[in-house]
Amino acid sequence: MKSLKIVVERHPDTYVAYPLGIKGIVVGQGDTYESAVADLKSALQFHVETFGDI
DSSP states (O other), rough: OOOOOEEEEEESSSSSEEEOOOOSSOOEESHHHHHHHHHHHHHHHHHHHHHOOO
C-alpha cells in the first residue's frame, strides 16, 4: 500500500480519521486518536482487498 496523508479530527465525543486523495469513502472512528487511526487502517485494508490498490 502506498503512503497516504490522513486527517484526524477531534469531535466532542469521538475522533474521526480519513485519508486524502483516494477515490471512495474510507473513514475510521474511535474514542482515542490511536483507535481512530487503527480503525482507518482496517478500513483501508478492507478497501484494498475489495476494490484493489488505491
